[in-house]
Amino acid sequence: MKRREFLKLTAVVSGSLLIGVQWSCASDNMTESDQRLNAWVQIQADNQITFIIDRAEMGQGVLTALTMLLAEELEIEPKQVKTEFAPVADVYKNPALHSQVTGGSTSIAMAWQPLREAGAKARELLLLAAAKTWQIEKSQCYVKDTKVWRKDNQQFLTYGELVDVARQLSPPKKVRLKPASQYRFIGKAIPRLETADKVEGNAEFGIDVSLPDLLVAVVIHPPVFGSQVESFDASKAKQKAGVVDIIEIPQGIAVVAQSYWQAEQASQLLEIQWKTVDLDSLDSTIIQQNQAELVKQTGRLIHQQGQTAQALIDKADARQTLSVTYQTPYLAHATMEPINCTAWVTEHQCSIWVPSQAPEWNKSTAKEITGLSEEQITVHTTFLGGGFGRRVCPDEIAEAVTISKRLKKPIKVLWPREQDIQHDYYRPATYHQLKASFDANKQQVKAWQHKFVCPSILSWMLPHLVQSESPSWLPETIKDLSGKIAHGVFTKWLVDDTSVEGTNIPYAIPNQTVEYIYYDPGIPVGFWRSVGHSQNAFVVEGFIDEIANQLNQDSYLFRRKLLQDHGQALAVLDRVAEMSQWHQNSNHPSRFLGIAQHYSFGSYVAQVAEVSIHQQSIQVEKVYCVIDCGQVVNPAIVKAQMQSAIVFGLTAALTGEITIEQGRVTQHHFDDYQLLRINQMPEVMVDIIPSENAPSGVGEPATPPIAPAVANAVYQATKQRLRSLPLRLT
Amino acid sequence: MKNQTYTSHLVFLLKVKIMVRKTIEFNLNQQAQSLTVDPAMPLLWAIRELIGLTGTKFGCGKGLCGACTVHLNGMAIRACITPIEVVANQEITTIEGIQSEHPVKQAWKEQDVPQCGYCQPGQIMSAVALLKQNPKADLNQIKSGMAGNLCRCGTYQAILQAILQAQAMQATQFAQVKGNNHEA
Incomplete structure (x- = not known):
């Protein structure tokens, strides 16, 4: 089957963000009549219904709760739905955070109206399609169990069978949402959809991503914040079996090996001289004294x-x-899944697999490092083994992309626990x-x-924000500068x-x-x-x-x-x-x-x-x-x-x-x-x-x-x- | 000419990485495995990276969090600090080797225990071993038996509920088997 691009949405969900969005199919197995009804719902001719989950599932239950919102209006049992994590696209920006980021306890509050409307619009479109097919009034049809039924003779058409007709129709501009008294799912303790996969050990976290010829990198970061490599001797580390390469990157020294254990063992043999910096003399007691004075x-x-x-x-x-x-x-976050990212950079493509709360920031990070266009960069979000705010920071993404670009091989960066505790954003x-x-x-x-x-905190996060929020035509140097200015704004003028x-x-x-x-x-x-x-x-x-x-x-x-x-x-x-x-x-x-x-x-x-x-x-x-x-x-x-x-x-x-x-x-x-x-x-x-x-x-x-x-x-x-x-x- | 060859041989020999390799045979989820590896390699990485079973998780590498818990002949061990040579000719079970119908897995699903889910395979492996060794463990024994497994999402209360449920399910199954034997 060939990949195709859908140049127009057949159904447009409320809000200007969706207009003009172009879709590319995620799957190679799609048939010609598979259609996306809107940004969050995809219905295939075989009646396979897929919901796109545009927030990171890090334990807080969005996969299930967002599905329930769509399912409520589309009249489908949540457990019948297939879910996929969203790619990076404007339509998936979190309106509360102006960016495709999961955070601020905003997922359900922000999705409450648009996702139910999306489900309702898809449902109305399918009803219209059935009415047109049967040449009857829409009011003579109703939906149940992923089918549209005729009231008069109990004939039905599955949602999948209606997709071809539905895509020719314009979706209704306004839809009526169910009153709370008619909820089938909302307000009920529906079991979480991914529980079985997590219990069986089948859920794919970032650390589980596997690619042919994948190498693993352990990055040793400067022990003192803000320091950099002065010089390093990797001769002993290179002797270790399985070590492929040891390179200096902006974040520190990367040891690349066939397996994580080999890389981690070898990293302990590195002899690194770090540059002296002002922070060398900083202690907690000094911080407290300064605070007490200030x-x-x-x-x-x-x-x-x-x-x-x-x-x-x-x-x-x-x-x-x-x-x-x-x-x-x-305080450190200490997510149970250690910090990791897998990247594969080739001349014309960059693919990233990462358990991230901020896929949009990852994309802008990759764009900056690779020089590729946004269309050439794909971010795959996996399950997150905990987030708690740690996984908005794109350090490990920058590392994986940098190393993969240099070595021209797929690379998984995996931080030892010590690196996580010592190099967090606290x-x-x-x-x-x-x-x-x-x-x-x-x-x-x-x-x-x-x-x-x-x-x-925002002064530390703004450089990432500015990168992803600036218009794409803005030169990188200007973006860099505006990030620095933004930093100054918070330290000097704004609260x-x-x-x-x-x-x-x-x-x-x-x-x-x-x-x-x-x-x-x-x-x-x-x-x-x-x-x-x-x-x-x-x-x-x-x-x-x-x-x-x-x-x-x-x-x-x-x-x-x-x-x-x-x-x-x-x-x-x-x-x-x-x-x-x-x-x-x-x-x-x-x-x-x-x-x-x-x-x-x-x-x-x-x-x-x-x-x-x-x-x-x-x-x-x-x-x-x-x-x-x-x-x-x-x-x-x-x-x-x-x-x-x-x-x-x-x-x-x-x-x-x-x-x-x-x-x-x-x-x-x-x-x-x-x-x-x-x-x-x-x-x-x-x-x-x-x-x-x-x-x-x-x-x-x-x-x-x-x-x-x-x-x-x-x-x-x-x-x-x-x-x-x-x-x-x- | 001859000298040159000699020198390049020496250089080659120096460049060869010092590496001990050994063939280790063991059973993983009742299937025979044979790996030629550095015998010091932790079992965790052999399972995850060489064999490709990723249900067993890496959390700390020092036996402090329990995410990598597997069974060695039915006993819970931390795979991240167990050199693979230790398991030669032994029976290893991972989360993938516990049947879906096992009372612990069943109870975990019914109690909807996982949040992020990352630590859960390790939790389940510890719980299965605990109930095998001490089917009648009381609440305090369960808590101390599970204290080696960290969960940052804080699913502990649900874990305790699931273990108590699994315990009850196992007791019922046992009574049924006993009853059936009696009838026979």
């Missing part, structure tokens, strides 16, 4: 309400104020100063001041929302000031599940708890009193107090409760952690979690994501810490960067608030509240207020 300065005003909090606090009697500092460390280390003042009777909190020191998100508190405190001080010690930072919210919620939910304690008020009731204007926040808070039997359990002799709530990614989450202390060690026994995320597409997936985000946040609360010594990361592996294990797993109970609102974020919002909920419970247990992560009793 936090005394006046920062950029993020939020102001009422009078300037500083003035009020300065005027207040010392007995009526509270002043503390909070700290959070750098959650930023931050430093916070918080002050509050109360009335003379210590009944009310009058002023809240929060100043914090944090680098800008990066990913640094400050979560600091604008919902509590009814009359005078509030929040200030931000930019400080970047030079350690790469990136998006880490729930991003700025993850550290800022720890700080603000810890401090509000301290204020409640100072005023001798119950942590739950105090929050409740200050959240009267925030109905949804109040609802999750009340529900979690009810679930955890907050009042009844507050006096338990050995189990202690802590509460926290936080709004992020459009969703409200409240949690109660139940903690016990054994020989100075914190054991989280139970976590109660309530979310309001609007309408729920798949409650089982939402519940799984709550558990997942809590486990992720618990690792940060209990053990997670990346420290810097002489410009390099101290931690290497899972023994000194420990992740939560099953014997530390609390029992997690989840409840979802029923809602008719449009869906909002699910993948991230349950991470921010867990660390403060645990810290607040530890305070109840020990009267020690732990203000830095990870939580350590002294």
Whole structure:
């Protein structure tokens, strides 16, 4: 069968992004009558129906949930659908992120309307095609089980049989979507579509990609950030069996071998001199000293309400104020699937197979390195063995493409775990100063001041963004320059929302000031599940708890009193107090409760952690979690994501810490960067608030509240207020 | 002339990479395998790269995460730190060698355990071995038996549910077999 290009879409889905999109068939086995009905649905003459999944499946369940949205309107059982991960195309840009990127807990919120409309338009087109074929009114037809049926005589035509007629027709401009009362799938705990493949070991992750004559490369990166190779001696490494070549690339030294193990063994024999750089003398203690100094300065005003909090606090009697500092460390992502990318660059083609959250950025990275046109570059997205924000960064793509281009062979770059822990884009280390003042009777909190020191994630990510977002005719040098200018914009003039998100508190405190001080010690930072919210919620939910304690008020009731204007926040808070039997359990002799709530990614989450202390060690026994995320597409997936985000946040609360010594990361592996294990797993109970609102974020919002909920419970247990992560009793 | 040949021979000999190779025979999922390899090569890479079965995953290379768990004569081992010579003439089972109908796999599907799924083959292999050794393991024994397998997505609660379900399924199967034998 020959490859063909479809020059026009037969059905156009709402939104200008789709117009003019050209399609090329993904499969060689397509017959002449196979047609794509639109960007997300492909129906073949044999009635094989394929949905294109334009977001990365990294565990959060998009493969199933997006399929459910299409299937609901197209009247097809989700499990009957074949799914494929999308190529890079404008139509698949995430409108929330202006780029084909999976992140920000946006997948379902953004797909909710367009995917159901796409399913409905495809369905209407098929109904029209059947009506035309039978020469009857459309109203005399209905759809069921991938067929269009005649009401009068129960004859049917399969969707596949209707494709040829359907492609001649214009799709309806407007369609009516099902009311919630008619949902067959949405709102139901449909089993995940890829479970069997994952249980049998058949799901293909990036690391599993295989090509003829594939070589494996291990790249040794400069141990100190920003350093480069001064000189290297590969003579011993080259002696190792299986080693094919050892080359210097911009990212470090690449050892290319027949197998990963051979490359990794040989890489240990490399003798590399690294260039000295400023960061050689950087330690975590220096970073903290700098932060502690900087936090005394006046920062950029993020939020102001009422009078300037500083003035009020300065005027207040010392007995009526509270002043503390909070700290959070750098954190690595540590996805279970080590960082990898497979690339095959030839004179006229570049193919990339990668478990990536940002295929569009990968394409622009490959374009820059190869000089090929966009049409000559193909990005295949595989399953992702975890993402959590790490897999938007295209380092490994650049490495694989560079090595493949140089060696003219297909190359799989695979990072040893040590390289992953030591060369991540970390959650930023931050430093916070918080002050509050109360009335003379210590009944009310009058002023809240929060100043914090944090680098800008966007300034590290912008060079990638600028590359993929600039018009293709723009020369690379200009793009490079605009990337650098954009970096400067964030460091000098603009405030990066990913640094400050979560600091604008919902509590009814009359005078509030929040200030931000930019400080970047030079350690790469990136998006880490729930991003700025993850550290800022720890700080603000810890401090509000301290204020409640100072005023001798119950942590739950105090929050409740200050959240009267925030109905949804109040609802999750009340529900979690009810679930955890907050009042009844507050006096338990050995189990202690802590509460926290936080709004992020459009969703409200409240949690109660139940903690016990054994020989100075914190054991989280139970976590109660309530979310309001609007309408729920798949409650089982939402519940799984709550558990997942809590486990992720618990690792940060209990053990997670990346420290810097002489410009390099101290931690290497899972023994000194420990992740939560099953014997530390609390029992997690989840409840979802029923809602008719449009869906909002699910993948991230349950991470921010867990660390403060645990810290607040530890305070109840020990009267020690732990203000830095990870939580350590002294 | 003769000297030149001699020299080039020497150069050639120097260039030959120092390499020990050995033929290792073992059974993988009940099929005979014969590999001529460096005997120090970890079993993980022999399975993944030489034999091409990719269900067994690489996570750390130091036996710290359990993603590479396989069975050596029914016992769970970490393939990433097991030199292939250790398994000579032994029986190795990977995720592909556990039948789909096995109670552990069945329970894993019914509980819809996987999220990203990357660690799951290792989790399943540990669970199968655990229940084989201790069919009546209590919750604490299950937790300590599974503590060597990391899951960054946090599917631990679902894993515990699945193991308890598999345990119940195995007990029922066992009772049925026993009952049938009794009747016979």
